Amino acid sequence: MIDNYKDxxxxxxxxxxxxxxxxxxxxxxxxxxxxxGTEAVITTEVEIPSLRIIQEAELDNAEWIRKRVFQIGQLVLKQIFPSQEEYKGKFAPNWQGPYMVRKVLSGGIVVLAEMDGQEWPRAINSDAIKRYYV
Structure with missing residues (x-):
């Protein structure tokens, strides 16, 4: 790469x-x-996507679909954020539930219900819930 050792x-x-x-x-x-903690994106990969970039995009899309597409009657867990009343401290669980999906609205909004059928008063963004596996 170097013709002159000074360069x-x-x-x-x-x-x-x-x-x-x-x-x-x-x-x-x-x-x-x-x-x-992430792969480097080289400038040429931005203009001409490499196979690695294409595969990662397909995996991200599949992951998004797997996580955020919910069906009515499906069991889910709701994330507890520090700003919420349900938050009980640093060492408490981060998820609560299970809850049942009552309605699926546009824009990734989900209405949940307790297991006894009582519907939650507020709708929740699907980013704050995940599937519950029995």
Whole structure:
């Protein structure tokens, strides 16, 4: 990469990028992923998507569908946020339930009901609920 030994410092960032974004045999992941928790997106991958980017997009889409498509009668858990009255402290559970899906509205909004059939007064965003597996 370097014709003149005096210009090595100009090529160093490119060499480091190549090293940090290449998967290692021992770990099976890139050093970039280990440090930052996400894969690096190289500029050329933004213009021309690589196979890795396409596969990740398909997995993200499948994950989104799996998590956020609910059916009436399905059992779910509701997330407890620190700003809610149900929050009981740092070591308390993060989810409560199970609840039954009573209505599915547009925009990812779900109306829940207690197991005895009593409907919740407020609708909940589907991001704050997850499936309950028996």
């Amino acid at each position: 090595w410092h100009e090529q160093l960032p490119y060499a480091l990028l190549g090293y940090r974004t290449t998967a290692r045999t021992l770990t099976g992941v890139t050093p970039y992923l280990l440090v930052y």
